[in-house]
Amino acid sequence: MKIEKEIMSRVNVHLASHYGMCFGVKDALAATRSTYDENDVTVLGQLVHNPLVSQELTENGIKQGDLNNSITDIAGTVIITAHGASESDRSRWASTHRKVVDTTCPLVHKAHESLVSLIDSGFFPVVIGKKGHAEVNGLVGDFPQAIVIEGDEDIFDVPYEGKIGIVSQTTQSIEKVDELVEKIRSTRNACEVRFIDTICSPTKNRQKAVKDLSEFCDLIVVVGGSNSNNTSQLVSTVESLGCRAVQVERPEDLILDWFIGVKDVGVTAGTSTLNETVISVSERIKAISEELAVKDREYLGKERILC
Ligand code: SF4
Structure with a gap:
């Protein structure tokens, strides 16, 4: 009985076969990082829907602009994000006093x-x-x-x-x-x-992989920005299959109570999530599993004393 209860407290963490940052976002991020040594750089929109990346850009002096803003008094380098732009917006931003870095995904x-x-x-x-x-x-x-x-x-x-x-x-x-x-x-x-x-194929691969996890997991943790469309799509896919899903942006967002009575947890991430964030979320879930096991051992110890 004791052994069974201890095993129940262990959470098995299963990483999706396809998850996280896609090549389109990686390339856009790499192109933007290559401008860090320039003086005047503005991203036209949100480069990726990921608060950690947004923070990195701010710390490196990258400014945030609005692709749709018709007042184009911004000089220096402007970056079109992986989400792309209409031809009219693209040509409006092209100007002799401005360098345009176009990171639109192929x-x-x-x-x-x-x-x-x-x-x-x-x-x-x-x-x-x-x-x-x-x-x-x-x-x-x-x-x-x-x-x-x-x-x-x-x-x-x-x-x-x-x-x-x-x-x-x-x-x-x-x-x-x-x-x-x-x-x-x-x-x-x-x-x-x-x-x-x-x-796109990265989206399809991630959706297929999360469906596979939903078949045998009790809970799926989806890592991604709260305003990321493909992250919310992953949550919806899991829920449509009758499985429980929670969305987090970082390990600190995880709540211990979510994992009580949970045996198998799947972890996936939207296409704008950094790999290191996914790894640290997985590590935090393993740490929570240990915390739950310790609580169970303490509880069983007290029960034995009472007996
Ligand atoms: S989600 Fe798909 S279309 Fe969008 S940047 Fe990634 S690979 Fe490209």
């Missing part, structure tokens, strides 16, 4: 190209994604007629005739996008509906 470029190819072929542009997100703003920025679909309620805005061309924000959930595309197809029988799958 897979975001691919989403732009897919949307343009649909429009060029006469399709009405539809983007499935989070309204107001930097990547989505960039995708629709040159096409005022484009519609952004975030949920079922937005489908009413899609035309009932003609050709409809759909792409997706690169970090959307595969299931959600498939479901919305299907709903558009089934309610627009008179239309030719063409969908180009632009969800």
Whole structure:
């Protein structure tokens, strides 16, 4: 009985087979770090949705600007983030008194190209994604007629005739996008509906890996910024499978009570999370497991004395 209770207190930590920072964000971060020795550098938007990285940028004198701001009195070097930008924003920022470092991810470029190819072929542009997100703003920025679909309620805005061309924000959930595309197809029988799958492979790999963990874990800890879209998508994926998920930005956010009675914990992270943060969160969970085991041993010791 005693041995069983002690084993119950141990938490097994399982790291997802795919997690954390993707190549697009890594490249954007590396390009930005290479400007640390320059005097006047401004990132146009949030480079990554990660508070630790934002803090590092501030400490190295990198300023924060707004890609959409039409008052472009900023000089020096400006950085377009991995989320990309519309052509109109890109050309507005290009100027002789300014150096533009464009860190747009190649897979975001691919989403732009897919949307343009649909429009060029006469399709009405539809983007499935989070309204107001930097990547989505960039995708629709040159096409005022484009519609952004975030949920079922937005489908009413899609035309009932003609050709409809759909792409997706690169970090959307595969299931959600498939479901919305299907709903558009089934309610627009008179239309030719063409969908180009632009969800990026790192997002797909991370979603698949978290599903695998959800099959046997009692709890999934998702590490990522509270404003990171793909991090919230990972949480939603876990919850949609009936598994419990908690989201943390750093090890200090972990709460011991979450792990009481938990045997298997999965750990994953959004595409803007640093590897070292994931490792330190995993280490903290192991330390919590030890704390719980100590508490159990103390409890069992007291019980023995009482007996
Ligand atoms: S999440 Fe995908 S599209 Fe976005 S930066 Fe990473 S690899 Fe590129």
